[in-house]
Each structure stands twice: as C-alpha cells, then as structure tokens.
Amino acid sequence: MTAFPSQTIEAEKAMQLLNAWLAPRLTSDAAAWLASQLAIIASGEKPMQLAIAVGLAPRKVGKTDLDLTTDEAEAGRTVREGLDATGWSVDQAARILLALASHRGDDEQFVVSLDRVLAAAEIGEQIALLRGLPLYPAPQRILHRAAEGVRSAMQPIFEAVAHRNPYPREQFSEAQWNQMVVKALFIESRLCPIQGLDARRNPDLARMLIDYAAERRAAGRAISPELWRCVAPFAGEAEVATLGDILRAGTDAERKGAALALNDCPVPSARAALATAPELAETVQSGRVFWDNIA
Amino acid sequence: MFIDPHAHMISRTTDDYEAMAKAGVVAVIEPAFWIGQARTNVGSYRDYLSHILGFERFRAGQFGVRHYCCIGLNSKEANNEELAEAVMDILPGFATKEGVVAIGEIGYDEQTALEDKYFRLQLDLARDLDLPVMIHTPHRDKKRGASRSMDVILEHKLDPSRVVIDHVNEETIQEVKDRGFWAAFSIYPHSKMTAERMAALVKTYGAERLIADSACDWGVSDPLSVPKTAKLMADSGISAEDVRLVTYANALAVYGKSGQMAEADWLSPEPIDQRTLYQGNTVLRGGQTPRMPQSGSGNE
Ligand SMILES: [Zn+2]
Numbered sequence: 001m002t003a004f005p006s007q008t009i010e011a012e013k014a015m016q017l018l019n020a021w022l023a024p025r026l027t028s029d030a031a032a033w034l035a036s037q038l039a040i041i042a043s044g045e046k047p048m049q050l051a052i053a054v055g056l057a058p059r060k061v062g063k064t065d066l067d068l069t070t071d072e073a074e075a076g077r078t079v080r081e082g083l084d085a086t087g088w089s090v091d092q093a094a095r096i097l098l099a100l101a102s103h104r105g106d107d108e109q110f111v112v113s114l115d116r117v118l119a120a121a122e123i124g125e126q127i128a129l130l131r132g133l134p135l136y137p138a139p140q141r142i143l144h145r146a147a148e149g150v151r152s153a154m155q156p157i158f159e160a161v162a163h164r165n166p167y168p169r170e171q172f173s174e175a176q177w178n179q180m181v182v183k184a185l186f187i188e189s190r191l192c193p194i195q196g197l198d199a200r201r202n203p204d205l206a207r208m209l210i211d212y213a214a215e216r217r218a219a220g221r222a223i224s225p226e227l228w229r230c231v232a233p234f235a236g237e238a239e240v241a242t243l244g245d246i247l248r249a250g251t252d253a254e255r256k257g258a259a260l261a262l263n264d265c266p267v268p269s270a271r272a273a274l275a276t277a278p279e280l281a282e283t284v285q286s287g288r289v290f291w292d293n294i295a
Numbered sequence: 296m297f298i299d300p301h302a303h304m305i306s307r308t309t310d311d312y313e314a315m316a317k318a319g320v321v322a323v324i325e326p327a328f329w330i331g332q333a334r335t336n337v338g339s340y341r342d343y344l345s346h347i348l349g350f351e352r353f354r355a356g357q358f359g360v361r362h363y364c365c366i367g368l369n370s371k372e373a374n375n376e377e378l379a380e381a382v383m384d385i386l387p388g389f390a391t392k393e394g395v396v397a398i399g400e401i402g403y404d405e406q407t408a409l410e411d412k413y414f415r416l417q418l419d420l421a422r423d424l425d426l427p428v429m430i431h432t433p434h435r436d437k438k439r440g441a442s443r444s445m446d447v448i449l450e451h452k453l454d455p456s457r458v459v460i461d462h463v464n465e466e467t468i469q470e471v472k473d474r475g476f477w478a479a480f481s482i483y484p485h486s487k488m489t490a491e492r493m494a495a496l497v498k499t500y501g502a503e504r505l506i507a508d509s510a511c512d513w514g515v516s517d518p519l520s521v522p523k524t525a526k527l528m529a530d531s532g533i534s535a536e537d538v539r540l541v542t543y544a545n546a547l548a549v550y551g552k553s554g555q556m557a558e559a560d561w562l563s564p565e566p567i568d569q570r571t572l573y574q575g576n577t578v579l580r581g582g583q584t585p586r587m588p589q590s591g592s593g594n595e
Binding site for chain 1 (some may be wrong): 341344345348349350351353385387388389391392394526555556565566567568570571572
C-alpha cells in the first residue's frame with residue numbers, strides 16, 4: 001500500500017459530527033423525519049429503508065448549502081483529519097449520515113449495504129455518498145467504491161472522490177492515484193482541490209504527464225498550468241526548456257504555472273530560466289503567487 | 296421556453312440536445328419504456344433506471360436542459376411474468392428518487408391479462424406514493440385500449456387531474472377531455488400526430504389540458520417536435536398564451552404535482568445543482584456556446 005497514514009473513524013463519531021452539523025440547519029419536521037429514518041435503518045428491520053431514505057432526503061431536509069462556520073469546519077477536521085465539507089449541501093450530509101446508520105457495529109454488513117444503495121443510486125445520491133468516503137469505517141474495504149467513482153464519465157461524480165477528499169491520498173495505490181490525476185487533467189477538471197497532490201508526486205506520474213503535455217503541444221492544444229506541479233521535481237533539461245518557452249510566450253496563468261514549476265525544479269538550469277522573468281520569479285518566491293491562485 | 300414532456304433521450308445524440316437547447320427546450324421528461332428489445336433480467340432493468348436517473352440526467356444538464364424521469368414497468372415487458380415480478384420489487388425504491396415526476400409510461404400494449412395485472416399494481420403504487428401517472432395508449436385497438444385504461448384508472452381511485460393520457464389522437468381526445476384527464480399528443484414526423492393536426496385540435500378543443508410532446512426515441516422521430524409545433528400553431532393564428540399552455544405550462548402543471556419539477560429548477564437552480572448537475576440553459580443565458588463535454592470525457 002502507500003506510505004500515507006490511513007485514518008479510521010468510528011461510525012459513531014462520524015454520526016455525532018454530522019448530527020451536530022445538521023441540527024441547527026433542520027426544521028423540527030425535518031429533524032424528526034431524519035431521526036425516525038436513522039432509527040429504522042439502525043434497527044436493521046427493513047433492508048430497503050436505507051435506499052428509500054437516501055432517495056427522499058432532499059425533499060425532507062432541503063438542498064441548501066451546508067455552509068459550515070469556521071468552528072464547525074474545524075470541529076470536523078478534529079474528528080477526521082483532512083475532512084473538507086466545502087460545497088456540501090444539507091441533504092448530502094443527511095445522506096451520508098443515513099448510510100452510516102446502516103453500520104450497526106459491523107464493517108462487513110456496512111460494505112454490503114453501501115454496495116446495495118450505490119448500485120441503484122441516481123447521480124445526486126452517488127455524489128453525496130462518495131463525498132462521505134472519509135467518514136466511513138473500514139476504509140480499505142470500500143476502495144472499490146472510490147475506484148468506481150473515479151472511473152465515472154460524470155465529472156461531478158469523479159470530483160466527489162477526487163476533490164476536497166482525504167480518502168484517495170490515504171487509500172489509493174500509486175497506479176490508482178496516477179490515473180486519477182491524469183484523468184482530472186484529461187477531463188479539464190482542476191488539480192488544486194486534490195488533497196495530497198504534492199506529497200504523492202512520483203516519477204511515473206511525472207512521466208505520464210510529460211508525455212501527455214507533449215501530445216497536447218504537438219496538437220496545438222492548451223495545457224493546464226497545473227500539470228507542471230506534478231512534473232517539477234522530476235523535470236529534466238527538456239522540460240526546463242519547455243517551461244522556459246511557456247514563461248516567454250504563455251498566457252498569464254500559464255506563465256505563473258511555469259514560474260512555480262521552475263522554482264520547484266532541482267535542475268540547475270531551472271534557476272537561470274526563471275531568472276529570465278525576474279518580476280514573476282519575485283511573486284513566486286515571495287509566496288504571492290501559489291498553485292491555488294494561478295487561474 | 297418549451298418543455299418536451301415525453302422524450303427517450305437515452306437513445307438520442309448530443310446533436311439533439313444541442314438543437315433542443317438552442318430551440319428553447321428547457322426541460323425534458325424521460326419516461327421509462329421498452330428499449331426496442333426485450334430485457335431478460337431485472338439487473339438490466341435496474342441499470343436502465345439508474346442510467347436514465349444518472350448519466351442521462353447529467354448529459355442533459357451539460358447542454359442546459361433539465362431532465363426528469365417517469366419510472367415504471369412498460370406494458371410489453373409486463374408480459375414476462377418473472378421479469379415483471381422482480382421489477383415490481385425495485386420500482387418503489389426508484390420512484391421515490393429525486394427528479395421522478397410520475398409513474399410511467401404504463402398501460403396496455405396487446406391488452407393481455409398480465410399487462411392488466413401490472414398496470415393495476417402500478418396504479419396502486421402511484422396512489423400510495425402520491426405521484427402523477429403517464430399512460431401509454433396502445434397503437435393497435437387504440438380507441439378501446441384508451442377507454443379501458445381510463446376505466447381502470449378511475450376504478451383505482453386516481454384523480455384524473457393527476458393523470459396524462461399520451462399518444463392521443465382525433466379519435467380519443469373527446470373522451471379523454473370529457474373524463475377530466477390531461478391529453479398528450481406525440482408529434483411524429485410520419486405517424487401518430489402531426490403538428491398541423493395538433494394545431495387543428497387546439498382550435499377545436501382549446502388549449503386546456505392539452506400537451507404536445509415529441510416521444511422521440513430510437514425510431515424515426517423528431518426531438519424538435521415541440522418547438523416546431525409551437526411555431527406552426529403560432530403561425531396558424533393560435534394565441535401566444537394557448538401555445539405556451541400546450542408546449543410548456545400544462546406539462547409543468549401536471550408533472551409539477553409530483554413536487555419534483557418547478558420552473559425555478561431552470562430559471563434559478565439551487566447552487567448545488569448548478570455546481571454538479573446542470574450547466575444552465577444557453578438560450579436563457581443569451582446564446583453562449585453550449586458547454587460541450589470535453590473530448591475524451593466519454594471513452595478515455
Ligand atoms: Zn414513449
């Protein structure tokens with residue numbers, strides 16, 4: 001597996017957190033509905049109830065943004081390192097909570113119920129349940145769900161796994177990780193919301209990206225400046241030369257990306273290339289331009 | 296703005312979506328139906344229902360078209376009892392999902408005993424779940440089939456103001472209107488109903504409870520039927536308000552009774568939808584280039 005520490009979380013703790021997030025955002029009717037569904041699911045008496053409750057959740061609890069306060073978000077990271085609920089909605093949090101209620105102290109049975117609900121999930125349900133990946137117990141045993149999400153042709157489903165989610169960096173093999181990063185570029189999604197992007201850079205990924213960049217340049221197509229972030233530590237003279245070209249003739253965002261990459265590149269010639277754009281070098285070295293704000 | 300309340304988009308191309316969005320179609324309803332060939336097991340039925348509620352909805356959203364579904368077991372496949380039993384078990388779980396606006400399209404094909412059995416069971420389901428119903432009327436023995444469908448619906452204590460009888464024609468419209476149902480017309484290039492005949496019917500019967508749809512699928516059909524019919528009706532002197540009722544507002548009124556479809560969905564979508572499912576209508580946004588799925592986002 002990977003050298004990255006895997007977080008495990010107890011279903012109980014995750015449920016407490018979600019309940020605390022949801023409580024101030026639900027009407028008394030919605031809260032009563034949710035509590036009743038959680039009780040039925042936890043009892044295990046009606047196997048179909050999870051799918052039905054997950055389906056009904058938006059119309060029962062509403063679809064407004066979860067919009068956590070700074071303190072609430074911080075509480076989330078304390079319970080689960082790397083947890084990022086940016087962009088979540090109230091119904092998504094409720095759907096994750098419902099899924100957790102089916103755990104009932106048994107990892108194996110949780111995997112079965114998650115498989116069953118995802119097998120017939122519509123697009124909004126899939127997005128919600130995949131955003132919950134970091135909150136599920138037994139993370140290794142749901143790897144197939146994350147892998148399936150990344151394989152999706154639906155960009156928001158891909159992003160539910162790839163973006164603002166600590167799960168991939170902790171659980172994906174290098175091959176899975178590399179496929180996810182390359183695919184993000186391929187479908188013109190963003191790299192910066194991927195957690196652990198710098199920490200999981202590797203030579204094989206850099207090689208794939210260098211090939212991909214060459215193919216795009218040959219076809220006269222634009223290359224996301226974010227690509228170079230994963231290439232920089234492994235760049236050779238040829239890549240430094242390419243980055244130098246971009247620094248001279250690229251768009252604003254492309255030039256910033258090239259400058260950041262050259263600044264991060266161990267090849268001695270990279271320094272000289274960066275020095276050809278002194279004002280850009282200065283913004284990069286002073287930290288005013290960084291990977292999250294280039295575009 | 297137009298709504299096409301009967302379109303099997305699963306068998307249409309991206310060119311169709313692009314053309315529909317450009318012509319002003321803001322929303323489509325995809326009824327669960329036969330796919331041109333019989334399914335042999337419940338797994339393929341489940342995947343089909345997931346597909347129209349998943350990838351198809353996503354695809355539509357990429358072109359600025361809102362996508363809704365009707366969930367049901369169609370009459371042809373109701374004749375395979377083993378399949379029908381298994382499908383009935385999974386229907387409640389699908390019918391309660393987001394964006395499901397009706398049970399449909401259900402009804403009769405050959406009017407067999409098995410068709411009758413599963414038609415009735417699904418009417419019960421619609422009543423239990425408080426969902427509108429879309430009725431497919433048979434191509435053969437149409438008049439009797441339509442009449443019988445309405446008898447059974449009333450027998451099952453469904454409110455006709457929540458039921459759309461589809462594929463109506465000159466022969467069946469009077470009874471459908473008299474009995475308080477909505478009458479939908481599938482405007483086909485060669486058969487079923489033409490835009491000219493539709494315009495004549497609106498002149499005769501008025502626009503109340505009349506709905507135009509394309510019923511476009513894998514056969515010869517036209518996904519632009521609704522906007523084309525609107526134009527033809529306007530050109531033939533039908534008032535703008537009546538055109539709006541037949542090609543937009545009536546469908547919204549009846550399928551909106553599900554609580555799953557509202558004008559705000561396309562005029563002011565929820566932020567979460569805008570971020571994930573729906574790219575906004577290009578016509579409403581003033582003719583920008585439609586956001587195309589990037590090359591490679593299909594079969595990479
Ligand atoms: Zn149809």
